[in-house]
Amino acid sequence: MPDLAILYEHELWFAPLFAVLDRRGVAYEAIRAADHRFDPADATAPAPVVFNRIAMSSFVRDAEHPIFYAQALFDHWQAAGARVLNGVEALQIDASKARQLSLIARLGLLAPASRVVHRRADLTAAAAELRFPVVVKADIGGAGAGIVKYDTPEDLGAAARAGETPVGVNGVAVVQEYAPRRDGRITRIETLNGRFLYAIDIASAGDTFDLCPADACAIDRPPVVFTQAEVPASLIAAAEAIAGAARLDVGGIEYLIDDRDGSARFYDINALSNFVANPLDVLGWDPHERLADFLQDVIGRARGRS
Helix, strand or coil, rough: CCCCCEEEECCCCCCCHHHHHHCCCCEEEEEEHHHHCCCCCCCCCCCCEEECCCCCCCCCCCCCCHHHHHHHHHHHHHHCEEEEEECHHHHHHHHHHHHHHHHHHHHHCCCCCEEEEEEEHHHHHHCCCCCCCCCEEEEECCHHHCCEEEHHHHHHHHHHHHCCCCCCCCCCEEEEEEECCCHHHHEEEEECEEEEEEEEEEECCCCCCCCCCCCCHCCCCCEEEEEEEECCCHHHHHHHHHHHHCCCEEEEEEEECCCCCCEEEEEEEEEECCCCCHHHHCCCCCCHHHHHHHHHHHHHHHHHHH
């Protein structure tokens, strides 16, 4: 049995991690979700440590996506005794923007004002409680998928009546005030083992919502620019609180500075960190090395318990 199993969906995103693990001689198995099946009566896991690398944007690439399958699978493996990194609790947060916004609010942090609905017919009434423009987001999204901006109530109402507003694969939608991001940028704080790892500013011209920082995301979208960010200690502490409450072993937390009032508003919790493109140029070091250190530490502790 290997020490580590990695369940993944995207064919390219994890090549840098696999390369680091190969170089270090870590005994791991890379498991493609597309080919996977499990026996609910089999009370074993593929490894003592399992790493969840399922992307919420997988529904864009394949209608038969593994998001809900992974929830059942990780619950099964956790019950079999495996330490699942970014396990069931983290995946449930990752797979719901509504849950993310509730968690942010429970921690006393700001997010863009939002309402959650499960019918298109309720969007206009929900949006009437907010300031326009608004965005409508699919509850499950990734890489900006399922986000549309509406400038007026009339625009939103017409789209809802035509059945053209986002609802997502679980039928839930979030309508949210469009918070103009100061200087056209957002900040993504990456965390590892609940602690700050690094932060980057992601700037774009216009209203593109696809701000994924990895190499494989930069296809068919307007260009974005990544720079290392200096983040106030209070916002680092807030991101670490979010990571802890979400049970994130590794993940990114995104916020923007609302240009209307200068407030920092958290809006996304992402359990899939494939890290920034060209990390040596942007950061001066490779975060995959730190991730591999963490994985080897978790494997060592798992061995000690066995």
